[in-house]
Amino acid sequence: MDNLESHRHYQIVEKAILFINNNFDKQPTLLDIAASVHMSEHHLQRVFSQWAGISPKRFLQFITKQAALDALQSTKNLLEASHTIGLSGSGRLHDLLVTCEGMTPGEFKSGGEGVLIQYGICSTPFGEAVLGWTLRGICYLQFIHNTQQTVIDELYRQWPNANLTLNMEEAAKKGSDIFSPSLERGKIHLLLKGTNFQIKVWEALINTHSSQQLSYSQVSQLIDSPKASRAVGSALANNTIGYLIPCHRVIKNNGEMGNYRWGIERKTAMLAWEQALLEQNNKQIKT
Numbered sequence: 001m002d003n004l005e006s007h008r009h010y011q012i013v014e015k016a017i018l019f020i021n022n023n024f025d026k027q028p029t030l031l032d033i034a035a036s037v038h039m040s041e042h043h044l045q046r047v048f049s050q051w052a053g054i055s056p057k058r059f060l061q062f063i064t065k066q067a068a069l070d071a072l073q074s075t076k077n078l079l080e081a082s083h084t085i086g087l088s089g090s091g092r093l094h095d096l097l098v099t100c101e102g103m104t105p106g107e108f109k110s111g112g113e114g115v116l117i118q119y120g121i122c123s124t125p126f127g128e129a130v131l132g133w134t135l136r137g138i139c140y141l142q143f144i145h146n147t148q149q150t151v152i153d154e155l156y157r158q159w160p161n162a163n164l165t166l167n168m169e170e171a172a173k174k175g176s177d178i179f180s181p182s183l184e185r186g187k188i189h190l191l192l193k194g195t196n197f198q199i200k201v202w203e204a205l206i207n208t209h210s211s212q213q214l215s216y217s218q219v220s221q222l223i224d225s226p227k228a229s230r231a232v233g234s235a236l237a238n239n240t241i242g243y244l245i246p247c248h249r250v251i252k253n254n255g256e257m258g259n260y261r262w263g264i265e266r267k268t269a270m271l272a273w274e275q276a277l278l279e280q281n282n283k284q285i286k287t
Contacts, residue, residue: 009051052276062272069255071213100190112162120171137189201235210274
């Protein structure tokens with residue numbers, strides 16, 4: 001299934017997640033969820049299976065509060081076992097390999113003067129996004145939460161003195177590479193534009209893998225700033241490279257999703273999609 005079809009399916013999944021979140025205390029059945037998106041149970045089952053390779057029932061198991069609490073505990077155990085291990089290791093075997101570098105202070109101050117940025121719209125499993133990149137790496141990936149133009153305008157504000165050029169064909173190709181569900185994941189390099197503290201937070205998240213979720217306090221421990229949970233939250237809110245800097249993996253200590261600049265439904269979908277992808281890849285390895 002290509003990203004365009006996955007994007008269409010995501011629109012249905014997002015509505016289902018919204019219904020689940022709004023009616024969680026009533027423990028809605030699959031029939032209830034299907035009715036909320038005006039589908040039969042069979043049709044909804046097919047959409048979920050094509051979008052994430054899992055059934056709606058399995059998807060629901062991934063997004064429960066208890067699943068989130070279990071993931072936080074797993075991360076806590078790992079941190080306590082050895083700080084030198086970090087959050088990498090065998091669990092990252094099939095993750096997209098993301099590396100990064102920060103802009104120099106001079107480049108930051110100049111607003112990208114002399115930098116050529118190409119950008120375009122790409123389809124993803126979580127809706128359309130505006131993708132921007134330079135010769136040194138991807139510098140922008142924002143999901144379209146309102147209108148395309150709003151997100152494009154923000155790209156221009158972020159890089160006021162750069163030379164920006166539209167390249168829709170290459171954006172579609174790069175988007176396909178980033179969100180490929182294949183076992184053969186690619187390598188992506190990012191160009192980060194932020195303060196030293198923000199980049200430190202983002203780098204810590206880049207080094208996590210898709211089976212992990214962290215609390216704000218756990219992220220602050222990772223960067224050796226245990227009292228900086230609030231500042232960590234601010235750094236996450238200023239992230240303009242969605243998914244690749246996985247701020248969606250940061251949740252509240254009590255297992256609740258917490259805020260996400262591109263919507264709670266999208267954050268929930270990302271976490272479940274990653275878990276489903278990991279589960280599928282592990283099955284393929286064993287066969």
